[in-house]
Amino acid sequence: MTRLATGGRIDRTRPLRFSFDGRAYTGFAGDTLASALLANGVHLVGRSFKYHRPRGILSAGVEEPNALVEIDRGAGRREPNARATVVPLVEGLVARSQNRWPSLRFDLAAVNGLASAVLGAGFYYKTFLGPGRDAWHKRWEPMIRRMAGLGRAPEAPDPDRYGNRYAHAEVLVVGAGPAGIRAALEAAATGARVVLCDEQAELGGSLLAEPSAWPQLAADLAKLRANPRVTLLPRTTAFSYGLQNFVALAQVVEATGGLRERLWQVRAGRVVLATGALERPIPFSGNDRPGVMLADAARHYVQRWGVLPGRNVTALVAHDTGYSAAFALQDAGAAVAAVLEMRATAPAALLAEATRRGIRVLANHGVSATRGGQRITGLLAAPRGADGTPDAARATPIACDLLLLAGGWTPSVHLFSQARGKLRWDAALDAFLPDEVREAVTCVGACAGEGLAPGLPVTQLAAGSATAHKAFVDQQNDVTTRDIALAVREGFRSIEHVKRYTTNGMATDQGKTSNMLGLAVVAGQLGRSVPEVGLTTFRAPYTPTSFGSFAGRHRGMLFDPVRTAPLHDWAMQQGAVFEPVGQWQRARYFPRTGEDMHAAVARECLAVRNAVGIFDASTLGKIEVVGPDAAVFLERCYVNAWRKLGVGRCRYGLLLREDGFIYDDGVVGRIAEDRCHVTTTTGGAARVLHMLEDYRQTEFPDLRVWLTSTTEHWGVIALQGPRARDVLAPLVEGLDWRDFPHMAVAECRVAGIAARLFRVSFSGELGFEVNVPASQAPAVWQALLQAGAAHGITPYGTEAMHVLRAEKGFIIVGQETDGTVTPEDAGLAWLIGKAKPDFIGKRSLSRPEMLRADRRQLVGLVPRDRSALPDEGAQLISSADARVAEGHVTSAYRSATLGHPVALGLLAAGRARLGDTVFATRLDGPPMALEVVSPVFVDPKGERLRG
Amino acid sequence: MVDIRECPPFRCTLLQATPGVAATLGLPLPAPLRATDHMLWLGPEEWLLLGEPGTPTGPASLVDVSDRYRAVSLHGADAAALLNEGCPLDLADAAFPPGHCTRTLFGKAEIILWRAAADDWRVLVARSFTPYLLALLREAAADLNAM
Known part of the structure; x- marks a missing residue:
């Protein structure tokens, strides 16, 4: 065991059992998976992406490139690529290593390491150019997917919930280290609403590794916790910084059987970034072995988790903080074999302290190689030559089980950069620091460079490493210094190109430990400075964020609102089959026992043609247009003439866009001089209202007219069929039937309920639409059913409605039209008020293109053999072997009324081709011969609906 | 919690009119983003009236949306x-x-x-x-x- 007897913030009274790769271990409350593994002496935790090299735990935080594991919390809760360094240990945690086969210790694919010469920079690009066009997808891609994939996606549906919270705060503080806590306290003292978030399970940041600071930390956090205007969010990562201080935070909750994550979308008056700094690793040959660890991470394991990650320690330092780590490990009981100081001389005070402690310091030294398989066993300490290369010839072997790397510090400017803040290169500190920014954002603490001291410049850290063997820069993507040097030799100069060619910094860690090193290697190869080479772009998310947190509750039944009409429950009870129409669920047909859809629809259609059908049309869009100028307004918008439409009369209206194409249609009833009841298509309700409102406010502000959506106020019951009046009349009060012709509207009572009764038909039969307040619709429906029983009243659904209207050649906007159909194309030019000076789209209709004789026009189509049904969407061609489409089938149904299929289509110059034969393409056979006919199949003279 | x-269910009516015409209802007009027990401001020249609506004098749109x-x-x-x-x-x-x-x-x-x-x-x-x-x-x- 490497757990210390005392110290750390873990609770030794609360042991937690967990497993890793099937082996049982024990840790303590307060551990991360990484600290618990280290406490059990486990350093080997994964295999690398490309070469399957054994990898350990490099860091103690989110920057971890190696210790990526699969956390298995049961079916649907398996999470790949979790960073063991930030996974809080819980009782029963099941973790597995990734990217190994058959086992972590014995991995066959490690042979990739031997083939590394061909897997270098640009491998992906070069194999595209390999022999044979199929080489990539037949050979390389399957191989790479098998070998190099990281992690397994869960197969079962995710059983957990994901929440969302919008929040507003005067101050959002990101990072709960010393600077963040200070900022939160200061902001809270002003009475501001403060949100303080931190990606770690415990708030405190670097203070968690400073036992002397713990009493104050506890007091500060207690003070913040007691303030109701302060929201403390541990395990919450600010991952995206949007415009105007709109910051997205991903909170991990993992409530048992409940909320797994919550997305916070915070609008903050001011954002304080206290995101700290990340320690730089150091590139040298074999720098990726398990047991090679960032120095400050090792110090955290000792101080925060009471774990001694190694007993025989060597430190490679380029920065003073490396000494603190070495001393802390020594204080905890480790032997420190040597400190290899990369700088020419060690700082005097630290050298004196090391000497006092009996620690050997070798100045101007580097590491020329490491030894060991699944954990480091030793290294070669070598004096650095003039160019920084460790001189292997003069190297001394040193045995160790832990090698600390102290390469200096890189301020975490990720979010500042996402906020479109400019960075400036601080030569003294050897780091990019926040500079100008337009957002109200302040950087404090280490991310602003505060409290950081310079160490060996990063270019010198990387100096001489370009020739080293297996000196890793990006450990997650297995990118070495040689890969980067090769990319530069092959002509890549821009850091953005080098990044993409080598994939350096493109893994899920987004290069948190590799970007600066990669930059330094490129700078060295090009002989330029770091700022001259420039920085790659920081993009959201800062750390990997689950799809679940983006989806939130928008899944299953809540994926989108499911809207149901007032008669939905009744239709459900009748066993109706429903279809989605936009967000609405509409009854498609009402099958009786033993009926399939075809039989049910045929029966429903014949009932309407021969007796009477009843239909829920409530989803139709409805707009109340009110004001002295109501008719004038409609006159300016719709193609029709409205001013002469009498009170109590209706008209079928057509609405175009500016471009002259059909946008929507519907019946408009004039309820009063100053009041019109406009209907729209079900799908067009919202967009038509928006369009009309837009015109009202911006084009016609002179008109005294207002629009109100009444779609949901009215329940609409359609009665269609020769017996419709017989059913309805006994229930109607206050209507003069002698003055109620086709296309009339009246306010009256139906079954005792105040109603707007329309005499309209979308079936070609005598028809009525009863509008009653939605809450009353079920009662009126029942009354009509009862009254209709003797007449054979039959409920019908949207499918029969479609067939009936197609038999009459009535278009459905969106089915017969596709945004390129004019009134003339649809055979509806007769609707246009010829005397009108203007309406929306009028000018466009006179463009030459709109007047071409060969435009596609609405026609009816009947299969020559009277049996087969053409496919909706099938292309129309003039002969069976023609290659040029001249139109397409827009609707096709079996017609029980006619005894053969009928179809509508748009066909070039179609109205001049009545009687011709055209062909509809088929996916599964030769084209089908169709006769071109009039689109009105039933009752062309319209006698039935005037009955 | x-x-x-x-x-x-409750009775409500959407009123659209100029503030001058709306004022003829005799009710205090709520300021933008404000509501009284009888009236919710929904937008410029737009209010939701709760309960039985009166009849304004002048051009207006009153639509029952209960x-x-x-x-x-x-x-x-x-x-x-x-x-x-x-x-x-x-x-x-x-x-x-x-x-x-x-x-x-x-x-x-x-x-x-x-x-x-x-x-x-x-x-x-x-x-x-x-x-x-x-x-x-x-x-x-x-x-x-x-x-």
Whole structure:
């Protein structure tokens, strides 16, 4: 065991059992998976992406490139690529290593390491150019997917919930280290609403590794916790910084059987970034072995988790903080074999302290190689030559089980950069620091460079490493210094190109430990400075964020609102089959026992043609247009003439866009001089209202007219069929039937309920639409059913409605039209008020293109053999072997009324081709011969609906 | 905790008119974003009248929308937090004091949010969105205090 007897913030009274790769271990409350593994002496935790090299735990935080594991919390809760360094240990945690086969210790694919010469920079690009066009997808891609994939996606549906919270705060503080806590306290003292978030399970940041600071930390956090205007969010990562201080935070909750994550979308008056700094690793040959660890991470394991990650320690330092780590490990009981100081001389005070402690310091030294398989066993300490290369010839072997790397510090400017803040290169500190920014954002603490001291410049850290063997820069993507040097030799100069060619910094860690090193290697190869080479772009998310947190509750039944009409429950009870129409669920047909859809629809259609059908049309869009100028307004918008439409009369209206194409249609009833009841298509309700409102406010502000959506106020019951009046009349009060012709509207009572009764038909039969307040619709429906029983009243659904209207050649906007159909194309030019000076789209209709004789026009189509049904969407061609489409089938149904299929289509110059034969393409056979006919199949003279 | 309740149906009428004409109803006109017991300001020249509407003098649009809207009321200290599950507005006392009302969103549903009193939040929604609104509110309420 490497757990210390005392110290750390873990609770030794609360042991937690967990497993890793099937082996049982024990840790303590307060551990991360990484600290618990280290406490059990486990350093080997994964295999690398490309070469399957054994990898350990490099860091103690989110920057971890190696210790990526699969956390298995049961079916649907398996999470790949979790960073063991930030996974809080819980009782029963099941973790597995990734990217190994058959086992972590014995991995066959490690042979990739031997083939590394061909897997270098640009491998992906070069194999595209390999022999044979199929080489990539037949050979390389399957191989790479098998070998190099990281992690397994869960197969079962995710059983957990994901929440969302919008929040507003005067101050959002990101990072709960010393600077963040200070900022939160200061902001809270002003009475501001403060949100303080931190990606770690415990708030405190670097203070968690400073036992002397713990009493104050506890007091500060207690003070913040007691303030109701302060929201403390541990395990919450600010991952995206949007415009105007709109910051997205991903909170991990993992409530048992409940909320797994919550997305916070915070609008903050001011954002304080206290995101700290990340320690730089150091590139040298074999720098990726398990047991090679960032120095400050090792110090955290000792101080925060009471774990001694190694007993025989060597430190490679380029920065003073490396000494603190070495001393802390020594204080905890480790032997420190040597400190290899990369700088020419060690700082005097630290050298004196090391000497006092009996620690050997070798100045101007580097590491020329490491030894060991699944954990480091030793290294070669070598004096650095003039160019920084460790001189292997003069190297001394040193045995160790832990090698600390102290390469200096890189301020975490990720979010500042996402906020479109400019960075400036601080030569003294050897780091990019926040500079100008337009957002109200302040950087404090280490991310602003505060409290950081310079160490060996990063270019010198990387100096001489370009020739080293297996000196890793990006450990997650297995990118070495040689890969980067090769990319530069092959002509890549821009850091953005080098990044993409080598994939350096493109893994899920987004290069948190590799970007600066990669930059330094490129700078060295090009002989330029770091700022001259420039920085790659920081993009959201800062750390990997689950799809679940983006989806939130928008899944299953809540994926989108499911809207149901007032008669939905009744239709459900009748066993109706429903279809989605936009967000609405509409009854498609009402099958009786033993009926399939075809039989049910045929029966429903014949009932309407021969007796009477009843239909829920409530989803139709409805707009109340009110004001002295109501008719004038409609006159300016719709193609029709409205001013002469009498009170109590209706008209079928057509609405175009500016471009002259059909946008929507519907019946408009004039309820009063100053009041019109406009209907729209079900799908067009919202967009038509928006369009009309837009015109009202911006084009016609002179008109005294207002629009109100009444779609949901009215329940609409359609009665269609020769017996419709017989059913309805006994229930109607206050209507003069002698003055109620086709296309009339009246306010009256139906079954005792105040109603707007329309005499309209979308079936070609005598028809009525009863509008009653939605809450009353079920009662009126029942009354009509009862009254209709003797007449054979039959409920019908949207499918029969479609067939009936197609038999009459009535278009459905969106089915017969596709945004390129004019009134003339649809055979509806007769609707246009010829005397009108203007309406929306009028000018466009006179463009030459709109007047071409060969435009596609609405026609009816009947299969020559009277049996087969053409496919909706099938292309129309003039002969069976023609290659040029001249139109397409827009609707096709079996017609029980006619005894053969009928179809509508748009066909070039179609109205001049009545009687011709055209062909509809088929996916599964030769084209089908169709006769071109009039689109009105039933009752062309319209006698039935005037009955 | 939040108490989520469906309100009984209520009479409401949408009034659109110039403020001068609206004033002829004899009711005090609420300021933008404000509501009285009888009138909710919904937009420029647009109010929702509660109860039996009077008749204004002058050109105006009065449309009965009683069956268009359903209402849900929320009571409890966490009501604002629950609303912020799906509503992006700042609902703190300073930003959204009692008497405030506005058109906004809850998830994918358009709503009218009215804070009738400090602990009385009303959500008006088009009737077909009621099941969605309630389901989303209830699921979110179950997770409200999970941290």
